[in-house]
Every structure is written in C-alpha cells, then in structure tokens.
Amino acid sequence: MTIVAMWCRHENDNLIGIGKRIPWSVASDSRHFLQVVAGQTVVCGRKTYESFPGRTIDGCFIWVLTADENYELSDVARHSIIHTQRDIAALLDKEERDLYIAGGAQIYKLFMSGKEKLKPHIVVDCVYGGEPEKLDGEKIDITDSVDVLKREYIRISPFYEADGVRSAVWVRRGEFVEQAPLKRIVAILESDTTADWG
Numbered sequence: 427m428t429i430v431a432m433w434c435r436h437e438n439d440n441l442i443g444i445g446k447r448i449p450w451s452v453a454s455d456s457r458h459f460l461q462v463v464a465g466q467t468v469v470c471g472r473k474t475y476e477s478f479p480g481r482t483i484d485g486c487f488i489w490v491l492t493a494d495e496n497y498e499l500s501d502v503a504r505h506s507i508i509h510t511q512r513d514i515a516a517l518l519d520k521e522e523r524d525l526y527i528a529g530g531a532q533i534y535k536l537f538m539s540g541k542e543k544l545k546p547h548i549v550v551d552c553v554y555g556g557e558p559e560k561l562d563g564e565k566i567d568i569t570d571s572v573d574v575l576k577r578e579y580i581r582i583s584p585f586y587e588a589d590g591v592r593s594a595v596w597v598r599r600g601e602f603v604e605q606a607p608l609k610r611i612v613a614i615l616e617s618d619t620t621a622d623w624g
C-alpha cells in the first residue's frame with residue numbers, strides 16, 4: 427500500500443489554516459484535492475474532520491484521529507476513530523488500500539516525523555502564492571513537515587500552476603514507489619494546469 431500526503435500551504439510561512447479555516451479559497455486546488463482522494467481511505471485529525479462540509483468527503487473512507495473515546499462520527503459505516511499512533515500502525519499492517527493524509531498540521535507532523543512505517547511515500551506539495559484572508563484565530567503552519575519534505579524527499583514532477591497555486595509531486599529518497607497512484611495523481615494535476623520544471 428502507498429501512503430500519500432497532500433496539503434496546500436502558503437508560500438514563505440507554510441501557513442495551512444487560521445483557527446478552523448483555510449484562509450484562501452482556490453476552486454481548482456480544492457478540486458484537485460477531491461479528485462486525488464476520490465474513493466480512497468483518508469486519515470485526518472478531529473479538527474480537520476470537523477472542517478469538512480457535513481464532516482464527510484463523499485465516497486471516501488475516513489479515519490479520524492481523536493483522544494475522545496465517545497467521539498460521534500457523521501457516518502459510522504464509512505468513518506472510524508483511531509486514538510493512537512499504535513492504532514495507526516496496527517491498521518497499516520492490515521490495510522491493503524492506499525492511505526491519503528489530509529491534515530491538519532498535527533497529523534502531517536505525526537506521519538512526516540513519526541515512525542518510519544508511517545512516512546508518506548508520496549507528498550503532493552501545493553503552494554499558494556496569494557494573500558491569505560485576515561481571519562481571527564490561531565495561525566497553523568506545517569514548517570516541521572516542510573523541513574522533512576526538503577530533507578528526505580525529492581521532487582519528481584514539474585510545478586503545475588493554476589490560479590496562484592504551484593503544485594509538485596515529491597517521493598521519499600531511496601524508497602520504492604508504486605507507479606499506479608503516482609501516475610493517477612500526476613494525471614489529475616496535469617489536466618488543467620501549466621507545467622514548468624522551475
């Protein structure tokens with residue numbers, strides 16, 4: 427199975443959220459995210475789960491990380507709760523489907539900086555170059571995870587640019603990566619962007 431992380435961060439400061447929200451709205455970027463995770467198993471933190479409209483993504487299985495033993499899911503048939511890194515490791519041992527890490531910052535860090543077996547094979551690094559909205563709330567950034575990306579991963583795609591977002595695909599240095607998910611992701615990004623190797 428392949429583990430994929432996908433995020434959209436602000437250039438320079440690696441901001442991904444303010445309070446509960448992403449402080450920009452770029453339709454093509456949201457569409458790419460939904461296309462990449464369509465029909466897949468997604469893992470996210472409780473706060474990100476609560477930021478999805480209706481606390482769901484149509485057609486996806488979702489693993490929600492929370493310490494709350496009594497947390498109420500919106501769809502008990504397709505969503506499940508995981509409480510610890512050990513739960514994730516146990517699930518990964520059984521799971522055959524690919525896993526898509528959808529944030530937020532705590533969950534990217536857990537996978538990018540955690541145990542070897544949790545580290546994503548593929549990272550889809552989308553970078554927003556516009557001005558973030560001015561919102562009230564805590565600024566949430568993923569600088570720790572971006573540092574790991576730059577140290578341990580290598581970019582294997584051009585930059586795909588659309589609507590002020592530059593996206594690129596990175597893979598773990600020295601690791602075997604399944605071609606099927608890689609080709610699927612690249613096809614989604616190339617479909618409506620311009621590409622340059624930078």
Ligand SMILES: NC(=O)c1ccc[n+]([C@@H]2O[C@H](COP(=O)([O-])OP(=O)(O)OC[C@H]3O[C@@H](n4cnc5c(N)ncnc54)[C@H](OP(=O)(O)O)[C@@H]3O)[C@@H](O)[C@H]2O)c1
Binds near residue numbers: 444492
């Ligand atoms: N731009 C992007 O690409 C992007 C993507 C996703 C999210 N976001 C933004 O990121 C922000 C949310 O990120 P965040 O880092 O604050 O929150 P988060 O990672 O979404 O969720 C944090 C919660 O996950 C649970 N959790 C974390 N680590 C855990 C562990 N080891 N074991 C068990 N539970 C664990 C805890 O839930 P409990 O408190 O219930 O125990 C914790 O409060 C929002 O602004 C969201 O819009 C942006």
